[in-house]
Amino acid sequence: MTTTHHHHTPNSLLKVLGNRDALALGFGAMIGFGWVVLTGGWINDAGTLGAVTAMIAGGIIMGIVGLTYAELTAAMPKAGGEHNFLLRAMGPRWSFVGSWAITGGYVTIVAFEAVALPRTAGYLFPDLSQIPLWQIAGEQVYLTWALVGAVAAVVITGINIRGVKLAGVVQTFVVLFLLIVGAMLVLGSFTGGSTVHMEPFFTGGMGGFFAVLVVVPFLFVGFDVIPQSAEEVNVAPRQIGKLVVVAVILATIWYVMIVLTTSSSMPAAAIGQADIATADAMGALFGSDVMAKVLIAGGIAGILTSWNSLLLGASRLMFSMARSGMLPAWFGRLHPKFRTPTNALSFIGALSFVAPFFGTQMLRWLVDSGAPSIVMAYILVAVAFVVLRRREPKMDRPLRVGGKGNGGVVIGVAAAALCLGLLSLYMPGMPAALSFEPWVLFGLWWVGGVFFYLRIPAGIAPGHDAEERLLERLGARRS
Numbered sequence: 001m002t003t004t005h006h007h008h009t010p011n012s013l014l015k016v017l018g019n020r021d022a023l024a025l026g027f028g029a030m031i032g033f034g035w036v037v038l039t040g041g042w043i044n045d046a047g048t049l050g051a052v053t054a055m056i057a058g059g060i061i062m063g064i065v066g067l068t069y070a071e072l073t074a075a076m077p078k079a080g081g082e083h084n085f086l087l088r089a090m091g092p093r094w095s096f097v098g099s100w101a102i103t104g105g106y107v108t109i110v111a112f113e114a115v116a117l118p119r120t121a122g123y124l125f126p127d128l129s130q131i132p133l134w135q136i137a138g139e140q141v142y143l144t145w146a147l148v149g150a151v152a153a154v155v156i157t158g159i160n161i162r163g164v165k166l167a168g169v170v171q172t173f174v175v176l177f178l179l180i181v182g183a184m185l186v187l188g189s190f191t192g193g194s195t196v197h198m199e200p201f202f203t204g205g206m207g208g209f210f211a212v213l214v215v216v217p218f219l220f221v222g223f224d225v226i227p228q229s230a231e232e233v234n235v236a237p238r239q240i241g242k243l244v245v246v247a248v249i250l251a252t253i254w255y256v257m258i259v260l261t262t263s264s265s266m267p268a269a270a271i272g273q274a275d276i277a278t279a280d281a282m283g284a285l286f287g288s289d290v291m292a293k294v295l296i297a298g299g300i301a302g303i304l305t306s307w308n309s310l311l312l313g314a315s316r317l318m319f320s321m322a323r324s325g326m327l328p329a330w331f332g333r334l335h336p337k338f339r340t341p342t343n344a345l346s347f348i349g350a351l352s353f354v355a356p357f358f359g360t361q362m363l364r365w366l367v368d369s370g371a372p373s374i375v376m377a378y379i380l381v382a383v384a385f386v387v388l389r390r391r392e393p394k395m396d397r398p399l400r401v402g403g404k405g406n407g408g409v410v411i412g413v414a415a416a417a418l419c420l421g422l423l424s425l426y427m428p429g430m431p432a433a434l435s436f437e438p439w440v441l442f443g444l445w446w447v448g449g450v451f452f453y454l455r456i457p458a459g460i461a462p463g464h465d466a467e468e469r470l471l472e473r474l475g476a477r478r479s
Contacts, residue, residue, distance in 0.1 A: 017233045021168035022226050022240065024175045025309045026247030029222025031178060032109065032306030033116045034367075035258045036299035038215060040277025046208035048263040049201040052256050054209050058216030059252025061418045065378045066223055066248040067401045068385040068415050071408070073227040074241030074399035080320025081227025082381055084467075087324065089384035089391070091462040092470045093453065096326050098384075099317050100449040102377035105221055106314035108370030108441070110348055111355035113307035115363050118148035118356055120303065123276065123296050137361035137437075149356030156307055157349030160315065163338040171308050174301045181298030182254065185261040185278075188285030193264030200268065214425045217374045218367050219255060222306065223247045225313040241399035261285070311348055318344035324467045325474040326456055368426075368438035373445065375423045382415035387462075 017025070042051040072085045082102050086095035122128045122145065131143035160167050204211065226233075226244050233240055258278065262271065265281035274280040276296070283292030319341035322332030335342040355362060388395060389409050402408030426434050434442075457473045460466060 017165065017168050017229060017235075019235050019239065019243070020172060021165075022229065022233045022235060022243050023247060024172040024305075025168065025229060025312065026223045026226040026243060027250050028171050028175045028178070028302075028305030029225045029309030029313070030220050030247065030251040030306070031175075031254055031302050032219075032222070033113060033120070033299055033303045034215065034219050035255060036120070036278050036295070036302065037116075037276060039258055039262050040271050040274050042212045042215075042259060043263050043268065043277070044272045045204050045211040047200045047203040047268075048198040048259065050203060050208050051212050051259045051263075054212035054216075055252060055255045055259060057209075058213055058220065059248065059255070061415075061422065062216065062220040062223065063245065063248045063252070064411060064418060065382065065415045066245045067411050068382050069224055069227055070241035070244045071397055071399055071401045072381065072385060072388070073230055073244060074237040075395060075397050077227075077230035077233070077237045077240055078320070079228065079231035079316045080323075081224055081230065081317075082377055083317060083320040083324070085381055085384045085388075087462065087466045087470075088464055089387040089462055090380070091466055092324070092326065092456050092460050093458065094380065094384075094462075095324075095466075096321070096453055096456055097449075098377045098380040099321050099326070100446075100452070101373040101380070102224065103314050103317045103321075104442075104445040104449075105217075105370040105374035105377065106310045106317070107348055107351060107445075108366045108373075109218070109221060109310050110307055110314060110352045112363060112366040112370075113303045113310075114149040114153050114352040114355045115358070115360065115366070117152050117300065117303050117307075118145045119360055119363065120276075120296055120299050121148050123279065124293060133357070136359045139359045139361050141357060141359040146356040146359075150353045152304075152307075153349055153352040153355075156304070156311060157345055157352075160308070160311055160345050161335060161338060161340055161342050163340055167308055167312055171305055174305050174308075178298055178301045178305065181295060181301070182257060184291075184294070185282060185285070186257060188282060188291070189261040189264045192285040192287065193261065195264065197265065197267050198260075198263045210425060210430075214371075214422070215367075217371045217378075217422060220248065220251060221370075221374050222309055222313070223251070225309045228313040228316040231316075236398070238398040307352075311345065311352075314348050315341045315344040318347070325471050327452060365435075365437045365441055368434045369441035369445070372423060372426050372434075372442060375419050375426075379416050379419045379423065382412050382419065385415070386412035 046054055073081060076084045078084045083095055083099040086098045129142035129145045133141045133143050159170060223244050230240055262278050262281040265284045271277045279292040279295045282295035283289055318327060318331045321327040322329055331344045333343045386409055402411045424430060460470050
């Protein structure tokens with residue numbers, strides 16, 4: 001590997017992110033906005049300890065998936081994470097399927113944050129909704145409301161175009177603010193909370209447990225932004241791999257903490273009626289409306305960190321797919337000065353600019369439509385991990401998970417099996433089956449995928465030089 005000469009070539013990214021930047025990207029991506037709006041629902045569905053158990057179970061599943069990512073990222077620290085793992089293990093067509101899946105998941109969340117921002121801002125500014133535009137799914141969309149999300153889309157996309165270092169610095173500051181808000185919640189819980197409020201500890205049985213578990217891919221997506229940005233992280237490959245797992249552990253602790261502090265703040269019935277339970281909880285713990293608004297500000301911080309990270313991740317994936325000829329070369333163009341994938345960023349930025357004009361109903365559809373794609377990508381990465389262990393036992397692995405023997409293969413098989421289980425929860429007739437609209441969004445994304453998939457030549461074997469062979473074949477086809 002000649003990574004040393006990499007950063008002078010005109011089609012490569014800049015290595016400017018440090019340890020802290022990478023961890024802030026991964027952790028900040030996971031701690032989006034879900035914890036602010038969904039916590040009340042989790043406590044309702046499963047009870048305090050039911051929700052905590054589901055979060056820990058989800059953290060363990062994602063931790064096992066994270067271990068496979070950790071080893072592969074350390075072995076192949078190139079932009080586009082999954083894209084490279086699958087290219088080497090399973091060849092170009094499978095690589096496209098996995099990359100398209102995770103990109104779809106990222107793009108839905110970027111669009112979700114663009115809708116979540118005005119929804120949250122509405123709590124701080126109650127008169128935000130002016131100038132009615134149209135109704136979608138029985139809900140009125142207002143111009144001023146939608147513009148909050150649309151303008152933010154322009155700003156965040158602009159920050160990312162100006163360079164990954166700037167995006168990393170912004171990320172680190174906003175994550176620090178989030179952690180301060182979290183620490184205040186814990187303090188409030190100890191001084192003003194009560195364990196009596198935490199009852200009932202379990203409600204809804206297994207159905208309640210699965211109702212919370214099914215949100216896990218959405219809550220934890222983002223640890224894989226670390227592999228996406230691996231080419232821009234100036235850290236030893238082994239360390240990049242470790243950061244993936246650390247980010248998952250930190251996110252699990254965060255979600256458990258949020259459930260416990262929220263449920264200690266007031267009786268379950270009151271939490272069930274709250275519009276944004278975590279904000280009301282913070283207000284109740286400190287006996288002050290101002291503190292509720294501080295928590296909302298923390299929620300806005302979460303929206304921005306997740307948005308920033310996943311925009312970065314999705315654009316690096318599209319850049320990698322274009323670099324290997326799977327997407328039009330347009331997506332692979334880098335900014336002449338900032339060396340960021342400008343076109344890929346602008347494309348995703350445009351989608352997030354439009355999303356708020358579809359109103360709040362869109363929020364739920366976006367979350368639901370992206371989740372199956374994300375889980376599909378995790379399954380493929382786990383399979384790729386096992387395939388590479390079997391086919392390339394001598395491959396350079398700076399970070400080897402599961403010890404010297406077959407422990408690693410067991411981890412890979414477990415990751416694939418657990419994710420298959422998660423995927424089954426979305427199917428019709430299951431406790432967390434998706435409604436019609438998310439399947440439509442999911443279908444539209446994959447119709448686009450089929451178009452590009454069929455342009456990739458069949459019969460190119462996997463291997464460390466699969467990308468070169470794919471580009472040769474595509475070049476020959478053109479000439």
